[in-house]
Amino acid sequence: MSATGIGAPVRRKEDFRFITGKGQYTDDINRPGQTYAAFVRSPHAHAVIKSVDASAALASPGVVSVLTGQDLEADKIGGLICGWMIHNKDGSPMSAGAHPALAVGKVRYVGDHVAVVIAETFAQARDAAEKVMVDYDQLPAVVDMNEALTGKTVIHDVAPNNRVYDWHLGDKAATDAAFARAKHVTRLDIVNNRLAPNPMEPRAAIGDYDSGQEQFTLYTTSQNPHVARLVLSAFIGIAPEHKLRVIAPDVGGGFGSKIFIYAEETVCVWAAKKVGRPVKWVSDRTEAFLADAHGRDHLTHAELATDERGKILGLRVKTKANLGAYLSTFSSSVPTYLYAPLLSGQYDIPAIYAEVEGVYTTTAPVDAYRGAGRPEATFVVERLVEVAARELGQDPVAFRKKNFIRKFPHQTPVIMAYDVGDYTASLDKAMEMADVKGFARRKRESARKGKLRGLGYSAYIEACGIAPSAAVGSLGAGVGLWESAEVRVNPVGTVEVLTGSHSHGQGHETTFAQLVSDRLGVPIDQVAIVHGDTDKVQFGMGTYGSRSGAVGMSAISKALDKVIAKGKKVAAYAMEASEADIEFKDGRFSVSGTDKSLAFGEVALQAYIAHKFSGQELEPGLKEGAFYDPTNFTFPSGVHICELEIDPETGVTTIARWTAVDDFGTVINPMIVEGQVHGGIAQGVGQALFEGVHYDADGQLVTASYMDYCMPRADDLPSFDVGTTSTPCPSNPLGIKGCGEAGAIASPPAVINAITDALGHEHIAMPATPQAVWLAAQRRLPAIAAE
Amino acid sequence: MYAFSYHQPKTVRQAASLLAKNEDGKILAGGQTLLPTMKQRLAAPPALIDLSKVEGLSGIELKGRSLVIGAMTKHAHVATSEIVRQAIPGLADMAGLIGDPAVRNRGTIGGSVANNDPAADYPAACLALGATIITNMRKVPADQFFTGLFETALEPGEVVVKVAFPIVSKAAYAKFRNPASRYAMVGVFVAKRGSDIRVAVTGAGANGVFRATALEEALKKRFSPKSLDGISMPATGINGDIHASPEYRAHLITVMAKRAVTAAIGK
Incomplete structure (x- = not known):
């Protein structure tokens, strides 16, 4: 392993720019003659x-224009789409209501977009937005899914019972x-709480139009x-x-929320x-809380069947998934194909049936949020398994080991064919690191102080590196999920890699450069990673689902093979x-059996001057895609x-303690991987202990700021003990599995x-929350006193 | 933020006169509550009267048996002041628990008491310690100063100049933070001066800071956390929201009071 190659904990190349305020985020970009938009949003949940x-508003100082849904319709601008078709049990297509970028006829949630005010300054736009008079006829809000399914109040006419689909998977x-x-049979009713994504940088957009070239440019906070x-x-x-260029410059986090194509952009x-x-x-x-796509929000009844020895026989779930007022870009796939196929967990379960x-x-x-469906599935499986073990009076570790999949490849009853894994190895290592043996003593010490100590396991699996295009196509996706790469070697041997993967915190500028450095033997500071601009990179599918390593880097690897x-x-x-007779090793091309060799950069120069092969079949240049x-x-x-x-x-x-042992396959940069695990755990702990989007019965968002939406803070978390198996x-x-979502999936x-x-x-x-745990502890106090 | 006029008086007299002249004008002290609410367009004062250039409003001094703190004194100053730590260590500890370092280095005692946010910490300290709020016009005992949610006894044109705290023998503050905002969801300040025992509660009361007389009576028998065993505070008049029901908050009042007493005895 070289100091900057695969497996080296190279410091992130991009961080100096970020921490010295030199990043170029969308809001850092200003175009000549720029105006500012403020959206008029619905104050009602349904009207x-x-x-x-x-x-x-038009008479207000500085106002350039006020536009509504009628203007969009007049220009034949279509509504926002959901790119994944889900079919009902009877084979009929899902019921997707129209989703105009500016509301037409009705508003369907607090924060829904009614009009846009465009003005010379942002303050003028906001002032004028308050002067747009909208006359509403209020309709009842429907916040609760069970109430929605009664159909008493219909949100979209195409879905009379507010049911978008009634889908199932399994036998x-x-x-x-x-x-x-x-x-x-173990039975559980599970709430998977609704979350707000909260990337550090809120969404932003600049639309630009060059009338001479008839060319649009959109600068935006996009993951793809x-x-x-x-x-x-x-x-x-x-x-x-x-005629449309999309530029996603530095982007400050996304967690899925910047995958989607929204109204504002x-x-x-x-x-x-x-x-x-x-x-x-x-x-x-506050706009981010109101209008960024939220995550999770499931109600599930789950059952696990076991035999007399505690061997799992079957798993059955019925899930209601809240999709909100409109179908966001990939929303339909999250509680279906990104959820139910993971319900086998790490276990050999002969029969699974899921209804959603x-x-x-x-x-x-509601759409994809870090983990997207897989945290929900893992929560169902790992709660069921834990409770089943407790009900059967079996040790939860022994129960898990008894039911682990041990032979690979393993075909689950729910689509997925697991290729490789060693679940016992991760469990054994984690138990050792967590000093599980010492837990009983620590529990006694806590009890002496009047505290209750607990130990919880989560043995998770996820499906990442999404995805084989044929597979997702057969399941209803409107796109293929490959990735592209282009490697441009300059005459002096420096390298530019153009990738369709987008970096918004993942550190691609470092890890992708490490791959190039490893393969071509060039220093990583001679490698530039170019992404986020449709005029530079021909095409790409973007970053989500922990796919940039497994899919994006595999594309780079293929292009590097061609370069070599x-x-x-x-x-x-x-x-x-x-x-x-030519061998390539450690950055040098050599003639085997001789002392003749040329450095990579020398060969690059030869490729461009083409003196030695002019007129031959070989083309000049060194660029491969x-x-x-x-x-x-x-x-x-x-x-x-x-x-x-x-x-x-x-x-x-x-x-008190957190131990994580993950099998990510090949790790390119262990420091960055550990950072991803830390962040994921923080978000998962956030979901478990702190975070929850709360609408009141009128559909007003109560958690519309950090005064009420509780994020995990550094002092809420211990120092994590992180290890890997492979x-x-x-x-x-490259043998990569992906690490971006694991922490958020495993931890709740x-x-x-x-x-x-x-x-x-x-x-x-x-x-x-403290209140919930205090209430729950009240049930327990008599028993504790008796002990 | 909406447009407003900005004034920077040099004296308290000028500030008071500007305040009297500008109806709905607001005094700007540390701005840690006012400015965020203005940015969110939740507050729209037509005029801001900034006290930062007024001489002599900041400082901490011991005057006889009183600790006197200037209205523009920052929380960080109170938290780290040797004088406060010697005189009323529980007050220094409380100031060190307000907000975060940025808030503590901008926010002021005068701003906090004049704003009387129902979840602010200083009102509990003032009430429990039996402080006197000194304005440009008069001296108001804390018991009469805090009159309701964001309401005080301040008259139009009246500016808080100092807060005087009598030195007590024992005092401490225990705060249960709202998990999201980290304001006090229940904050209890306990103070003992001779046989006078005062327990003030912030964050919980539907009408703002209040004295928990049931707890005071119990502690008068013996100033010990054990004296509070079995005392449950009624949930009537206590706030409820998504973070805490009135019952839970009421429960926490006793718990936090015990912890405050424990801390006070330890000092």
């Missing part, structure tokens, strides 16, 4: 728009048969600028792709032509040897162990299993 009177008959012969361009061109109809790029000047919009934090209802409510749209292959041809001419389409998902897995202490007097939960992924050239059930272990009962839901 008919009777009229919009913009006259006072119902086989699963029912498994339950019929079960010795024991090419997908944004595709949707804005092909579906929304802003402009054909060659669409309106800015459209309005730029309309007003003939660039239009900028920057979300404030997608439900409209008068709340913000061509380099050998050039070297052969340059050293007057046969191509078959590749598309990589994975053959399977990757399956990162691992075990997290949470040890915590509860103060029953106040309900405060303090996490079974390299066989389906991609570890926390809740630990809390329920401490409390001695299962009656706690996420977020386990």
Whole structure:
């Protein structure tokens, strides 16, 4: 391993720019003649728009234009789309209501977009937005999914019971048969709480239009600028792709929320032509809470059937998934194909049957958020397994080991074919690191102080590296999920890598450069990673689902293979040897059996001057591209162990120790991977203990600021003890599995299993706030006193 | 933020006269509550009267058996002041628990008491310690100063100049933070001066800071956390929200009071 190659903990190249304030985020960009947009948002959860009177706003100082949904319709600008078709049990397509970028006829959640005011300054736009008079006829809010499914109030006419779909996966008959012969059935009702994504940088957009070239440019906070361009061109109809450039410069976090094509970005790029000047919009934090797509929000009834020895026979779930008021870009896939196929967890479960209802409510749209479906599945599986072990009087570790999948490849009953893994190895290592043996002593010490101590396990699996295009296509995706790369070697041997993966915190500028350095033997500071601009990178599918390593780097690896292959041809001419005798190692091309060799940079120069092969079949230059389409998902897995202490007097939960052992396959940069794990755990602990989007019965968002939406803070978390095991992924050239979401997937059930272990009962839901834990501890206090 | 006029008086007299002249004008002290609410367009004062250039409003001194703190004294100053630490260590500890370092280095005692946020910490300290709020016009005992949610006894044109705290023998503050905002969800300040025992509660009361007389009576028998065993505070008149029901807050009052007494005895 070289100091900057694969496996080296190289410091992040991009951080100096970020921490010295030199990053270029969308809001740092200003275009000549720029105007500012402010959105008029619905104050009601559900209402008919009777009229919009913009006259006072138009007369307000500095106002350039006020636009509404009628203007979008007049320009034949289409609505926002959901790019994944889900079919009902009976084979009919899901019921997707229209999603205009500016509301037409009705508003369906607090924060829904009614009009946009464009003015000379941001303050003028905001002032004028308050003067747009909208006459509403209020309709009842429907916040609760069960209430929505009664259909008393209909949100979209196409979905009379507010049911978007009624989907299922698995073999119902086989699963029912498994339950019929079960010795024991564990039943749980689970709430997977709704979360707000909260990237550090809120969303922002600048729409720009060059009337001379008839060219649109959208600067935006996107995780996938090419997908944004595709949707804005092909579906929304802003402009054909060659007339629309999307630039996603430095982006300050996304967690999924910046995958989607939203109303604000669409309106800015459209309005730029309309007003003939660039239009900028920057979300404030409350707008982010109101209108960024939220995550999770499931109600699930789950059952696990076991035989007399505690061997799992079957698993059955019924889930209601809140999709909010409109279907966001990938929303339909999250509680279906990103959820149910993971319900086998790390376990050999012969029969699984999942039923999922997608439900409209008068709340913000819900879509992918770090983990997207997989945290929900892991929470179901790991809670069921833990509770089953407790009910059967078996040690939760022994119960898990008894049911672990041990032979690979393993075909689950729910689509996924696990390629490789060693679940026992991760569990054993995590138990050792967590000093599980010493837990009983630590629990006694806590009890002496009047505290309740608990230990919780989570053995998770996820499907990452999304995804084989044929597989997702057969499941309803409107796109393929390959990735592209282009490696441009300059004449002096420096390298530019153009990638369709987008970096918004993941450190690609470092890890991707490490791969290039490793393979070409050039220093990483001679490698530039170029991404986030549809004019520079031909196409790409972006960053989400822990795919940039497994899919994006595999594309780079393929392109590097081609660069080396061509380099050998050039070297052969340059050293007057046969191509078959050229070897490439440690950055040098050499003629085998001789002392003749050329450095990579020398061969690059030869490729460009072409003196030695002029007129031959070999073309000058050294630039290669590749598309990589994975053959399977990757399956990162691992075990997290949470040890915590509860103060029953106040309900405060303090996490005492956290152990994570993850199998990510090949690790490119262990420091960055550890950082991803830390951040993921923090978010998962956030979901388990702190975070929860709360709408009141009128559909008003109560948690619209940090005064009420509780984020995890550094002092809420212990120092994490992080380790790895490795079974390299066989389906991609680098053996990478992906690490971006693991922490957020693994951690919530570890926390809740630990809390329920401490409390001695299962009656706690996420977020386990001090009040909730205090209430739950009250149930337990008589028993503790008796002990 | 909406447009407003900005004034920078040099004396308290000028400030008071500007305040009297500008209806709905607001005094700007540390701005840690006022400026964020203005930025969110939740407050729209037509005029701001900034006290930062007024001489002599900041400082801490011991005057006889009183600790006198100037209205513009920052929380960080109170938290780290040797004088405060010697005189009323529980007050220094409380100041060190306000907000975060940025807030403590901008926010002021005068701003905190004049704003009387129902979840602010200083009102509890003032009430429990039996402080006197000294304005440009008069001296108001804390018991009469805090009159309701964001309401005080301040008259139009009246500016808080100092707060005087009598030295007590024992005092401490225990705060249960709102998990999201980290303001006090329940904050209890306990003070003992001779046989006078005062327990003030912030964050919990539907009408702002208040004295928990039931707890005071119990502690008068013996100043010990054990004296509070079994005393449950009624939930009537206590706030409820998504973070804490009135019952939970009421429960926490006793818990935090015990912890404050424990800390006070330890000092």
